[in-house]
Amino acid sequence: MTFIDYYKILGLSKNATKEDIKKAYRKLARKYHPDVNPGDAEAEKKFKEINEANEVLSNPENRAKYDTYGKDWKHAEEFEKAKQQQQQYQRASQQTGYGGYSDEDFSEFFSSMFGGGARRGRGGNVQFRGQDFNAELDLSLEDVYRSHKRTLTVNGKNIRLTIPAGVRNGQVIKIKKHGGEGISGGPRGDLNIKFSIINRTKFKRDENNLYTTVDLDLYTALLGGEVVVDTFDGKVKLKVKPETQNGTQVKLKGKGFPVYKKEGHFGDLFVTYQIKMPTKLSEKEKKLYEELAKLR
């Protein structure tokens, strides 16, 4: 447990007035409030710190105690123990998201000095939704090509969910009522799962379309022919037109990535031909190319 400098958190000196504290707290709260910084874990952490600092410094009794024992909190604890049987409480699970206040929003330092009950009530028995939990799930591109079920463990609880095909990198799926318990009997918060899609395939993805490059030998490019191309769900044979240029792109309709939540709908696959020039030419080949060059 480390000492927390509440004055520093609010950017104040030790002789700050009640008005200074109020002003500093309000300014910082407007900046870091989780409702105006959704999904920003750093802002949420900062908000909890300034909220805790305000809880201590805006209450004359708490402030006096903090000023007296603050840096030497261990003695304060002993002092308090002797004075009264202080209730200890532990921080519970790691929770993020915001659905209102709970005792878990306060540091161990705060709890050891002021106890869980020292916090002033905000709204009495007002019911609020529980905290929203945020989780991140790493999946491969292959994983999200088909809808599949997966079991996640969030805050010690197993949640089985279906991951729909076509989920995008960075997309957040909300699972209602799988977040924290409500406050004073309010409804549970939600679980927000952010998907991080790792692509180790030779395909590049842009929304529902896939892109790939296929090598083409010079003679097939010049004279035309067939080439076998890998798609995400197997191989296809493509006809190559004679005199195909390097960088030519062909579209394979419906061979791209599944469209999110539209079963049976797929994007397109774009194949770019990359013509490979022959190397290590034999003398005979060189002569033949020279003859060809003369014809142009």
Add this chain to the structure above:
Amino acid sequence: MDAKDFIPVIQLCEQYSVEVSFFHELHEVGLIEIRPIENTPSLHQDALNSIEKIIRIHRELHVNPEGIDVVINLLEKVDHLKNELLKAHNRLRRYEDDF
């Protein structure tokens, strides 16, 4: 429209310890839509999340309904920009290995 999906405003006032006039102000600025359900001003249950957010911003940041409207509009813009950025980021991944 199913009446059971609506919650009387008076019940929400008790639950969140706010004045009825506060809900009417929110309705006036277009942040919520109060509807008469069986002659009782009510709100759809789907609005609960945003109502709680509005109440928190009002109580904890001392922002009035007009200010909340500005905040929410700006947050929607931020959200839209975040999605655009994510799309652009995903598109850029197509070229990342090429350089």
